[in-house]
Amino acid sequence: MNYEGKKILVIGLARSGMAAIRVLHKLGAKIFLSERKAPSEEETKILKEMDVTIYDQDMSVFEKDYDLVIKNPGVPPVSDIVKRLNERNIPIITEIELAFDVSRPQHYVAITGTNGKTTTTTIVYELLKAAFKDKALVGGNIGTPLCELVLDHDLMNNEGYYISLEISNHQLVDIDRFRPEIATIINLTPDHIKTMGSLDAYYKSKTEVYRNMKDEDIFILNADDPVLKEYIERYPIHCRVETFSLERKDTYAYIDEGYMWVNKEKVLPLETIKLVGRHNRQNIIIAIMAAKALGIRNEDIIETIANFKGVEHRIEFVRERNGIRYYNDSKATNTDAAITALDSFEKGVILLVGGYEKGLDMSDMRKHLGCVKKIIGFGVAGKRIAGDLSEDAIIVEDLVQAVNKANEFAQSGDIVLLSPSTSSFDQYSGYEERGRHFKEIVNSL
Numbered sequence: 001m002n003y004e005g006k007k008i009l010v011i012g013l014a015r016s017g018m019a020a021i022r023v024l025h026k027l028g029a030k031i032f033l034s035e036r037k038a039p040s041e042e043e044t045k046i047l048k049e050m051d052v053t054i055y056d057q058d059m060s061v062f063e064k065d066y067d068l069v070i071k072n073p074g075v076p077p078v079s080d081i082v083k084r085l086n087e088r089n090i091p092i093i094t095e096i097e098l099a100f101d102v103s104r105p106q107h108y109v110a111i112t113g114t115n116g117k118t119t120t121t122t123i124v125y126e127l128l129k130a131a132f133k134d135k136a137l138v139g140g141n142i143g144t145p146l147c148e149l150v151l152d153h154d155l156m157n158n159e160g161y162y163i164s165l166e167i168s169n170h171q172l173v174d175i176d177r178f179r180p181e182i183a184t185i186i187n188l189t190p191d192h193i194k195t196m197g198s199l200d201a202y203y204k205s206k207t208e209v210y211r212n213m214k215d216e217d218i219f220i221l222n223a224d225d226p227v228l229k230e231y232i233e234r235y236p237i238h239c240r241v242e243t244f245s246l247e248r249k250d251t252y253a254y255i256d257e258g259y260m261w262v263n264k265e266k267v268l269p270l271e272t273i274k275l276v277g278r279h280n281r282q283n284i285i286i287a288i289m290a291a292k293a294l295g296i297r298n299e300d301i302i303e304t305i306a307n308f309k310g311v312e313h314r315i316e317f318v319r320e321r322n323g324i325r326y327y328n329d330s331k332a333t334n335t336d337a338a339i340t341a342l343d344s345f346e347k348g349v350i351l352l353v354g355g356y357e358k359g360l361d362m363s364d365m366r367k368h369l370g371c372v373k374k375i376i377g378f379g380v381a382g383k384r385i386a387g388d389l390s391e392d393a394i395i396v397e398d399l400v401q402a403v404n405k406a407n408e409f410a411q412s413g414d415i416v417l418l419s420p421s422t423s424s425f426d427q428y429s430g431y432e433e434r435g436r437h438f439k440e441i442v443n444s445l
Contacts, residue, residue, distance in 0.1 A: 122311050190335070191334040338353070355378075
């Protein structure tokens, strides 16, 4: 698309919105911003320098004429805003699609799924960096918008970068031409039901990651996930498929004899892996498959995995005090993620749950409480979630009280685990702020 002179509305600022605006300004577009909160003084100055017209989110804004809309992933597809724009047949994309559209050809490894995205994306990046040095980049939903990478590395003019890209369902629903070279859906479990309108819509959105892939591209398929099997049958894959399993040995990649194997080649000794939990074996085998597809040497793979100690806020070890270990799993914003954390421990867990009320069902999580000694609920949803999990759960108001109460019950050998099972927006700006606060509380004990 030729963006020069086009009237383009950006809905939602934040980091991705600002990155999109900077790209559009460089391309000579006429930019309008619709933002619910007034931009900061510094943001307003930057926006005025780029001649951006700033609107609020009154519905009258969406009755104006635009050539294109770029939607922040935080704006739900079921919102009245999106519904009205769709009724008016105004095309909507996200900044991922914008970045892809304006860039020269790059090597994209796109990683989506319900859980494990950030860890897998980070491992893939570390492997890319080991092989391709400064040509390796990481971005997307993991923190750095793809449009920001476009500007920082001049991807409009430079090509051949290897980009590990975490991509969420809210970024996938509005893609048009985006095409990764390698992609995966790690798993499919319930999440984002309110913002997507239904569980089916959420699962379907994930399949968009492979919609534009061609014969020579590679989709890495989790053969252990029955929900994913159902959805790829409904929405077929039209590129090469490489399967993996942690349970079987008839797949392209598998585990046997203390090793991870890819295409019948012994690649990684399991003893090399520092991360706890079955889920991390899943994340690592996906990353290794992507690395092998890109020709990365086994020596680089082994060294990279041996040095990888995890991602912040994902079952992150914080400290040990009086024989009690504290883990920050603030990224567990749904029940499946919390189950993954619980399955990483055998006993003595004091579980801290709660936060924003997403209405998620706790029945599956109740089946994984064998390691749990006590449950403490905090935040707006704390009483409901903890009460659904245990009749003798303790309810407090906030995270400070939750940690203090956990310390009253904890004994040497126990684990205090923050794995909230829901998002953080009742008391925090995001799971990162919640996780950092938890670590500050624990480190101040």
